Amino acid sequence: MAMPAPAKETTAKPPGQPDLSLCVGLFLAPAFFLVPLLPGEYPVYVATEILILGLFAMSFNLIYGYMGQISFGHAAYFGLGAYATALLMQYLQQETGAVGYFGFFLSMLIAVPVSALGALIIGFFIVRLTGIYFAMLSLAFGELLFYIVFSWYSFTKGDDGIQGLLPPAFFRDVYNFYYFTLIVVACALLVMWRISRSPFGYTLRMLRENAQRAAFVGINVRLTMLVNFVLAGAFAGLAGSLWGPFQRSVSPALLGWHESGLAIFMSLIGGAGYFIGPVVGSIVYTGLYAYVTRFTDYWPLTIGVIILAVVLFAPGGLLSLLDNALRRLREKRDGDGERRERKP
Amino acid sequence: MSGDLLRIEGLTKMFGGIQAAHNIDYTLSKGEIAAIIGPNGAGKSTVFGLITGAQKPDTGRIWFEGRDITGLPAHEIVNAGISRAFQVANIFPKLTVLENVRSSLQVRRGHVFSLFGDARRLCAEEAGELIDRCDLSDKRLLEAADLSQGDKKRLELAIALSSAPKLLLLDEPVAGMSRDEASQTMDLVTRLNEEMGLTILFTEHNMSIVFGHAKRVLLLHRGEAIIDGSPQEVRDSPVAQEIYFGEQVL
Amino acid sequence: MVYDLTSLLIQLLSGLSRAMMLFLLASGLSLIFGVMNILNFAHATLWMLAGYLTYTLFQFFTATMGESGWWLLPSTFLATAALFALGCLIEFVLIRRMYDRELPEQLLLTFALILIIGDVIKMIWGVDNLRIYMPIEPMEFFDSFVNPYSFVVIGVGVAVAAGLWWFLHHTRYGKTIRAAVHSREMVSALGIRIGAMYTAVFGLGVAVAAMSAGVFLPIVPIGLGIDMDLIVQCFAVVVIGGFGSILGTFVASIIVGVVYSFSVLIWPDGALAIIFVILVAVLIWRPWGLFGTELRS
Ligand SMILES: Nc1ncnc2c1ncn2[C@@H]1O[C@H](COP(=O)(O)OP(=O)(O)OP(=O)(O)O)[C@@H](O)[C@H]1O
Numbered sequence: 001m002a003m004p005a006p007a008k009e010t011t012a013k014p015p016g017q018p019d020l021s022l023c024v025g026l027f028l029a030p031a032f033f034l035v036p037l038l039p040g041e042y043p044v045y046v047a048t049e050i051l052i053l054g055l056f057a058m059s060f061n062l063i064y065g066y067m068g069q070i071s072f073g074h075a076a077y078f079g080l081g082a083y084a085t086a087l088l089m090q091y092l093q094q095e096t097g098a099v100g101y102f103g104f105f106l107s108m109l110i111a112v113p114v115s116a117l118g119a120l121i122i123g124f125f126i127v128r129l130t131g132i133y134f135a136m137l138s139l140a141f142g143e144l145l146f147y148i149v150f151s152w153y154s155f156t157k158g159d160d161g162i163q164g165l166l167p168p169a170f171f172r173d174v175y176n177f178y179y180f181t182l183i184v185v186a187c188a189l190l191v192m193w194r195i196s197r198s199p200f201g202y203t204l205r206m207l208r209e210n211a212q213r214a215a216f217v218g219i220n221v222r223l224t225m226l227v228n229f230v231l232a233g234a235f236a237g238l239a240g241s242l243w244g245p246f247q248r249s250v251s252p253a254l255l256g257w258h259e260s261g262l263a264i265f266m267s268l269i270g271g272a273g274y275f276i277g278p279v280v281g282s283i284v285y286t287g288l289y290a291y292v293t294r295f296t297d298y299w300p301l302t303i304g305v306i307i308l309a310v311v312l313f314a315p316g317g318l319l320s321l322l323d324n325a326l327r328r329l330r331e332k333r334d335g336d337g338e339r340r341e342r343k344p
Numbered sequence: 345m346s347g348d349l350l351r352i353e354g355l356t357k358m359f360g361g362i363q364a365a366h367n368i369d370y371t372l373s374k375g376e377i378a379a380i381i382g383p384n385g386a387g388k389s390t391v392f393g394l395i396t397g398a399q400k401p402d403t404g405r406i407w408f409e410g411r412d413i414t415g416l417p418a419h420e421i422v423n424a425g426i427s428r429a430f431q432v433a434n435i436f437p438k439l440t441v442l443e444n445v446r447s448s449l450q451v452r453r454g455h456v457f458s459l460f461g462d463a464r465r466l467c468a469e470e471a472g473e474l475i476d477r478c479d480l481s482d483k484r485l486l487e488a489a490d491l492s493q494g495d496k497k498r499l500e501l502a503i504a505l506s507s508a509p510k511l512l513l514l515d516e517p518v519a520g521m522s523r524d525e526a527s528q529t530m531d532l533v534t535r536l537n538e539e540m541g542l543t544i545l546f547t548e549h550n551m552s553i554v555f556g557h558a559k560r561v562l563l564l565h566r567g568e569a570i571i572d573g574s575p576q577e578v579r580d581s582p583v584a585q586e587i588y589f590g591e592q593v594l
Numbered sequence: 595m596v597y598d599l600t601s602l603l604i605q606l607l608s609g610l611s612r613a614m615m616l617f618l619l620a621s622g623l624s625l626i627f628g629v630m631n632i633l634n635f636a637h638a639t640l641w642m643l644a645g646y647l648t649y650t651l652f653q654f655f656t657a658t659m660g661e662s663g664w665w666l667l668p669s670t671f672l673a674t675a676a677l678f679a680l681g682c683l684i685e686f687v688l689i690r691r692m693y694d695r696e697l698p699e700q701l702l703l704t705f706a707l708i709l710i711i712g713d714v715i716k717m718i719w720g721v722d723n724l725r726i727y728m729p730i731e732p733m734e735f736f737d738s739f740v741n742p743y744s745f746v747v748i749g750v751g752v753a754v755a756a757g758l759w760w761f762l763h764h765t766r767y768g769k770t771i772r773a774a775v776h777s778r779e780m781v782s783a784l785g786i787r788i789g790a791m792y793t794a795v796f797g798l799g800v801a802v803a804a805m806s807a808g809v810f811l812p813i814v815p816i817g818l819g820i821d822m823d824l825i826v827q828c829f830a831v832v833v834i835g836g837f838g839s840i841l842g843t844f845v846a847s848i849i850v851g852v853v854y855s856f857s858v859l860i861w862p863d864g865a866l867a868i869i870f871v872i873l874v875a876v877l878i879w880r881p882w883g884l885f886g887t888e889l890r891s
């Protein structure tokens with residue numbers, strides 16, 4: 001039996017053309033900043049969700065787009081973070097009546113090491129595998145965690161989830177919480193941007209391109225994969241920590257494979273080969289969801305057709321459509337048929 | 345232990361029923377340039393694989409600079425100072441030539457886990473020099489996948505060199521190159537040996553290249569070391585003639 | 595709760611019928627993955643669609659030609675044929691374009707199918723659970739009552755397993771398919787029209803699942819969303835058994851089905867967690883599954 005064909009051309013293209021990601025990012029930053037000018041609270045609410053899920057998808061893409069492996073249970077770390085925050089907040093709420101600012105930040109911060117630790121323990125086993133086995137083992141661990149949270153009623157309230165999370169007064173305001181989320185996500189993206197262009201980022205690309213050669217250049221392949229897995233878990237946990245205070249509740253579904261699938265959709269719809277791709281994917285997916293569901297009950301049909309169209313007609317994601325269009329424009333302007341060299 | 349750089353004792357490897365390497369003893373001293381020859385399937389690549397940790401030997405030991413490296417993982421062997429270019433060019437296809445070399449250099453310099461350095465600056469200059477030396481200057485911004493076979497082989501040589509090896513193993517370094525390219529590349533290999541004192545072991549099917557560049561030749565046949573001597577000795581050996589030159593025109 | 599022999603036997607029986615359902619679903623999945631390297635996430639959704647179709651056909655037959663449980667046979671047959679055709683169509687129009695794509699893209703495409711088919715079902719059949727009531731007397735079995743239909747289910751499962759095995763090992767087509775599991779290149783080198791074969795295998799895999807939907811309709815009510823739970827369990831079965839191995843899938847189905855129905859006795863909420871513990875253990879110990887062959891990747 002043969003492994004899936006190593007068709008790396010399209011999706012897992014090196015997050016090259018960093019200039020495109022940068023341009024899109026520079027365009028999006030002020031756009032996000034100005035969202036609250038739109039009428040009503042709903043756009044702000046949607047934008048908050050876009051940011052949180054975008055960060056989650058970005059963390060997935062650290063493993064997929066850069067390292068070339070599929071973390072198909074990635075929601076586990078998102079959910080772990082969300083539960084860590086929710087459980088601590090709930091505890092503080094019960095102890096003191098309301099969560100203070102210190103307690104609030106502490107609850108959120110705790111999510112990062114908890115998710116990272118989860119990713120470390122689980123990743124230890126997962127990075128021994130590659131390809132479909134990597135994907136399947138991460139799916140299995142994810143589902144395992146999901147069912148543990150689902151059935152451990154005394155600790156997690158099982159299917160009921162944890163309700164009634166109330167952040168401190170300042171963050172109860174939709175606008176304030178939105179700006180808070182924007183700052184957190186922007187900082188996280190800046191850190192990831194640095195990582196993507198660091199020697200470590202290039203080490204990941206080497207693993208993606210040719211793990212065997214990477215080992216023969218002197219890279220400890222498993223250790224590097226594990227470090228990245230933990231990093232991605234930590235970012236997913238950070239995204240998760242925002243979820244509870246945002247939704248005022250968490251539920252086991254946050255750890256399930258559907259949620260993991262979201263990260264994959266968003267990355268691929270936006271363009272897994274582009275740094276900012278997952279955020280673009282989140283804008284499209286979450287944005288559509290928020291507005292389409294208002295007009296029709298047939299949201300799954302709508303998004304299904306859109307996904308189908310993207311997979312068939314925009315294989316590298318929406319950003320690659322844009323990328324190709326820009327390239328064609330540039331070639332027309334420069335008037336030379338010569339092959340464009342990629343920027344290093 | 346003597347001053348041997350590499351010492352192999354009783355190296356044996358079976359693949360199913362096939363004896364890919366059988367009880368091979370071999371030593372290389374610092375500064376040598378030697379070749380392994382043998383017909384297809386003789387076990388040349390297998391010996392390279394065993395030395396570099398791609399496969400684990402069934403029995404036998406390998407010492408490098410007096411240290412037993414048998415069965416160490418590949419990346420530790422590279423870090424001990426043995427680097428390798430494969431028979432089929434093994435590169436990072438979707439990275440540019442520059443990125444291929446620069447990133448390999450960064451690994452050697454211990455930047456693997458550097459999360460916030462600027463990859464485009466670190467080692468960029470040395471990468472440029474290495475690329476120049478391997479005659480790839482005008483292709484540094486091309487994706488490696490788009491290179492010609494010969495250029496890919498040279499790129500892999502540059503990658504192997506960026507690990508700053510003490511011992512360089514080249515598996516058919518000029519396969520797929522034109523005659524001119526091949527002689528240029530072999531001249532480079534010779535210069536690496538002569539000017540920088542790099543110890544080099546290579547395999548090659550083209551006998552004029554072998555005898556023109558190696559100071560010592562090991563003949564393998566069906567996994568066994570048949571004869572190990574100067575090019576002249578191997579050329580004149582009746583056993584070698586029978587095994588090898590019987591099949592292939594000199 | 596007392597675990598006497600009888601209740602254990604009954605549990606075993608329910609485990610086995612569950613195992614058969616998993617097997618009929620997972621064997622197609624495993625075959626499709628083994629031959630074409632495609633993970634068809636929509637597999638259980640197509641199964642579900644077959645269930646709805648069988649239901650409607652059954653209602654139609656009973657309404658027009660009189661009540662009888664036997665109408666389930668032609669209904670199942672027709673639904674299976676329809677799903678075979680649909681499977682071939684899906685392969686021909688969509689899946690075909692995905693062979694040289696990466697796993698996540700395949701996942702995305704087949705997931706889009708889940709969403710679309712699910713909504714189409716919702717439009718046509720609504721959101722209520724459907725099931726077929728069969729006038730079957732419970733049968734006495736070791737001092738306790740069981741639904742004799744369980745034996746039908748288990749029999750069908752074993753028969754399909756045997757039939758598939760025979761097909762794969764003793765017919766020319768089957769042997770070609772098995773060869774394709776091992777080496778695609780070889781089969782195309784033999785001059786076999788690989789495209790037509792892929793279409794047929796996909797249709798066959800879907801048809802096996804479709805048939806099981808009909809068989810299970812009298813004991814498993816069908817409703818939106820069960821495809822989502824089932825598909826992940828099917829993956830568990832396929833991975834535990836080893837991709838592309840029918841025998842492995844069969845054994846893994848029995849392990850998963852039986853373990854599940856006994857775990858339900860002990861820890862009702864965590865029964866599925868135990869399945870995933872097994873899956874994790876197998877993947878760590880033998881990533882290629884109990885009956886798969888080790889791959890160098
Ligand atoms: N991974 C493997 N699995 C099974 N057999 C192998 C493997 N690697 C090599 N062999 C077998 O071992 C023998 C030696 O192979 P090897 O590649 O070392 O020969 P070689 O001398 O490099 O040949 P060539 O000149 O063709 O490169 C051959 O018969 C080959 O088929």
Ligand SMILES: [Mg+2]
Nearest residue numbers: 388389390431
């Ligand atoms: Mg060889």
